[in-house]
Amino acid sequence: MKEHQEGAVDKIWRIFSSMKLGLVLLGVIAFFSGVGTLFPQADVDPDKAQAVGKIWQDLGFTHLYSTYWFRLILGFLCINLIVCSIQRFQGIYNRTFKLQPPKNRTNIPKKIQETWKGDSESLRNSVQKVLRSRGFKVIFEENDKQWSYIAIKRRWGNWGSFITHLSFVVLVVGAFIGSSMGFKGFLMAGVGTTVPIHSIQVSHGTVKENFDVLINSAEDRFLANGQRDNWYTDLSILENGKVMARHTISVNHPFTYQGVTFYQSSFINGVHLTADIKGQKVPVILEDRGGNYFQAPGTDLYLVASAITSDPQKPSMLFEVFKGMSENAVQSGQLDFGQTIDIQGAYKLTLDGNSGFTGLQVKQDPGVMVIWLGCALLLLGLILSFYWRSILVTGIFQAEQGNQGEITMGVSTGKVVGGVKEVFDRLVREIRAK
Amino acid sequence: MNLGLQNLESSAFDVMVMAYILCMILYWVWIGLKKDLIGTLATSVACLGLIANTAAIIIRMVISGHPPLSNGYEFLMTFVWGIMAVYLYIEFRYKLRSLGAFVMPIPVMLLMFIIMSMGPEERVAQAIPPALKSQWLTFHVVTAMLAYGAFAISFGLGVMYLLKLKEEGKGWEAKPQGIIARFPDLETLDELSYKVVGFAFPLLSLCIITGAIWANYAWGTYWSWDPKETWSLITWIIYAAYLHARLMYGWKGKRAAWMAVLGFAAVLFTFFGVNYFLPGLHSYAQ
Numbered sequence: 001m002k003e004h005q006e007g008a009v010d011k012i013w014r015i016f017s018s019m020k021l022g023l024v025l026l027g028v029i030a031f032f033s034g035v036g037t038l039f040p041q042a043d044v045d046p047d048k049a050q051a052v053g054k055i056w057q058d059l060g061f062t063h064l065y066s067t068y069w070f071r072l073i074l075g076f077l078c079i080n081l082i083v084c085s086i087q088r089f090q091g092i093y094n095r096t097f098k099l100q101p102p103k104n105r106t107n108i109p110k111k112i113q114e115t116w117k118g119d120s121e122s123l124r125n126s127v128q129k130v131l132r133s134r135g136f137k138v139i140f141e142e143n144d145k146q147w148s149y150i151a152i153k154r155r156w157g158n159w160g161s162f163i164t165h166l167s168f169v170v171l172v173v174g175a176f177i178g179s180s181m182g183f184k185g186f187l188m189a190g191v192g193t194t195v196p197i198h199s200i201q202v203s204h205g206t207v208k209e210n211f212d213v214l215i216n217s218a219e220d221r222f223l224a225n226g227q228r229d230n231w232y233t234d235l236s237i238l239e240n241g242k243v244m245a246r247h248t249i250s251v252n253h254p255f256t257y258q259g260v261t262f263y264q265s266s267f268i269n270g271v272h273l274t275a276d277i278k279g280q281k282v283p284v285i286l287e288d289r290g291g292n293y294f295q296a297p298g299t300d301l302y303l304v305a306s307a308i309t310s311d312p313q314k315p316s317m318l319f320e321v322f323k324g325m326s327e328n329a330v331q332s333g334q335l336d337f338g339q340t341i342d343i344q345g346a347y348k349l350t351l352d353g354n355s356g357f358t359g360l361q362v363k364q365d366p367g368v369m370v371i372w373l374g375c376a377l378l379l380l381g382l383i384l385s386f387y388w389r390s391i392l393v394t395g396i397f398q399a400e401q402g403n404q405g406e407i408t409m410g411v412s413t414g415k416v417v418g419g420v421k422e423v424f425d426r427l428v429r430e431i432r433a434k
Numbered sequence: 435m436n437l438g439l440q441n442l443e444s445s446a447f448d449v450m451v452m453a454y455i456l457c458m459i460l461y462w463v464w465i466g467l468k469k470d471l472i473g474t475l476a477t478s479v480a481c482l483g484l485i486a487n488t489a490a491i492i493i494r495m496v497i498s499g500h501p502p503l504s505n506g507y508e509f510l511m512t513f514v515w516g517i518m519a520v521y522l523y524i525e526f527r528y529k530l531r532s533l534g535a536f537v538m539p540i541p542v543m544l545l546m547f548i549i550m551s552m553g554p555e556e557r558v559a560q561a562i563p564p565a566l567k568s569q570w571l572t573f574h575v576v577t578a579m580l581a582y583g584a585f586a587i588s589f590g591l592g593v594m595y596l597l598k599l600k601e602e603g604k605g606w607e608a609k610p611q612g613i614i615a616r617f618p619d620l621e622t623l624d625e626l627s628y629k630v631v632g633f634a635f636p637l638l639s640l641c642i643i644t645g646a647i648w649a650n651y652a653w654g655t656y657w658s659w660d661p662k663e664t665w666s667l668i669t670w671i672i673y674a675a676y677l678h679a680r681l682m683y684g685w686k687g688k689r690a691a692w693m694a695v696l697g698f699a700a701v702l703f704t705f706f707g708v709n710y711f712l713p714g715l716h717s718y719a720q
Binding site for chain 1: 563567568629632633635636639640647650651652655659661664665671672674678679682683708
């Protein structure tokens with residue numbers, strides 16, 4: 001007889017259908033995930049990541065979670081889950097929808113089993129009555145001298161593990177869609193600034209949209225007790241100069257326009273000033289701690305705000321003026337609200353008030369809804385698996401003399417005997433009492 | 435009013451600490467002497483401790499005006515509450531008082547950690563940063579608290595299982611008077627541990643999911659491989675492996691008990707190790 005040769009596809013299928021492989025992959029993912037927390041990651045702390053030995057950098061330990069090999073392991077786990085799910089589908093389907101009453105006593109689960117004698121008709125009635133009243137779906141089968149049944153309660157519990165495993169695949173698909181089709185960026189802008197969306201700093205992906213973001217106001221708001229309330233940014237979306245939408249965002253309250261979401265991320269104090277350059281008034285906005293500078297047109301003078309008071313009632317700033325590339329300030333001092341000073345004889349500067357600089361995370365993630373779907377499936381699967389376990393009761397009656405005979409009843413325990421035994425004992429008590 | 439409330443909170447905290455230490459000792463004495471009166475007293479003092487714990491948390495919420503989740507002190511107090519609530523439920527539901535002798539040292543050690551390592555300035559109610567002002571955070575921490583509490587119970591059951599197994603492995607019949615004889619049989623311990631993990635695992639999943647939803651609202655990223663996130667995922671994987679190994683390969687008994695112990699070690703590292711050794715987005719939890 002010719003021996004069946006296992007083909008390459010069969011071999012791959014067999015490997016990926018192994019639950020052991022899944023467990024090994026989970027262990028490997030856990031191990032490398034843990035290792036990744038010990039190495040500084042380039043996207044969080046680029047300076048420290050640079051200081052790590054080159055070999056570790058080359059192996060990807062400083063950007064571990066985005067390395068091709070880490071993603072490959074995740075991919076293998078995904079394939080493993082898909083293959084295992086496909087293999088188990090038919091069995092779960094049969095256990096839920098194609099239930100077959102037992103043909104003989106050997107098919108009755110033995111771990112928790114009960115046998116007693118009685119009259120066929122009355123036993124059948126009481127089995128049916130009790131099981132149905134307890135929420136079981138009962139299927140009977142009758143032969144010459146015997147009848148048998150199978151009864152299931154919470155049958156959707158059978159699908160728990162299938163849905164849970166499938167949810168992981170959905171999560172990975174969602175993450176893939178997000179990383180391959182979306183973008184992530186950041187913008188820091190002062191009040192009154194209009195920022196074209198495609199000009200923001202992008203750390204990942206490409207911005208395809210073409211609208212502008214106008215920062216109407218930015219505020220660091222405090223409560224009456226002195227505690228910070230939140231950072232608020234009132235922004236408008238402009239298309240060809242026309243306001244298409246306007247919204248105030250704060251931390252935990254983002255705003256989405258055309259799939260692009262704006263998240264309040266940070267806030268820096270700033271001041272707005274007026275520079276009077278030979279009669280021409282130029283508005284200037286400076287960021288605290290030298291975050292930006294103002295170069296008066298036609299000069300090589302650079303003005304920075306080295307410190308700004310955050311008290312909106314008494315706006316005040318410490319400033320420094322640098323000439324050319326010199327590191328030493330040619331002028332420095334304090335400028336209070338409404339005060340005007342002369343800057344190197346080139347222009348006059350007046351402090352008009354405080355002005356916030358708002359830091360916004362800008363993100364487009366078309367995969368995020370898929371992620372939430374995956375999360376919902378994961379929860380549904382786990383609830384079905386652990387809080388909605390199905391209970392499968394089977395029984396068979398075999399006649400001995402006339403209508404008299406013996407019934408054997410058993411319950412499938414799954415992995416937990418205790419709780420199931422209590423339910424089974426109660427059922428048997430009720431059936432016998434009727 | 436605030437000063438009065440602070441004093442009340444401080445008193446509730448002291449009562450809680452004393453009650454938990456006393457009930458731990460009482461559980462130990464009970465397991466040795468088997469005097470029912472001492473056992474009843476141990477349970478009563480544990481209940482008193484939980485009441486004081488609940489009071490301390492509620493007063494803290496009144497003082498700060500937000501859920502007690504803004505610093506390490508508040509997190510630990512709620513973690514202890516989670517352990518005690520789940521423990522007392524298990525004790526009443528399964529008549530398993532001997533478990534107290536193995537579980538109680540965990541909340542006591544957590545409280546000792548607060549007393550010995552946290553000064554008054556670290557315990558005071560603080561203003562929370564804007565990112566923490568989210569209802570999702572409340573769900574996130576409440577689910578974590580219950581899940582971690584239940585995992586502490588499965589750890590206690592795992593230790594009991596291993597001790598009992600060791601005694602039985604010596605080939606003796608467990609002496610009727612021996613401490614180990616007060617433990618339920620091995621199968622009950624094993625099954626109960628599985629049930630507790632089965633209860634906690636969906637909660638841990640919910641904790642991770644609510645954390646992801648919150649992070650997405652706050653930072654625009656549902657998963658950023660922050661050390662705390664990563665270690666909670668590792669903990670999740672350990673318990674997922676526990677459940678799979680049990681369901682598919684019948685890993686019961688000794689191996690399952692060791693996995694319950696390992697899983698709780700991961701819980702503790704996620705809770706403490708990450709906060710103190712691997713700061714990231716969750717660094718406010720220190």
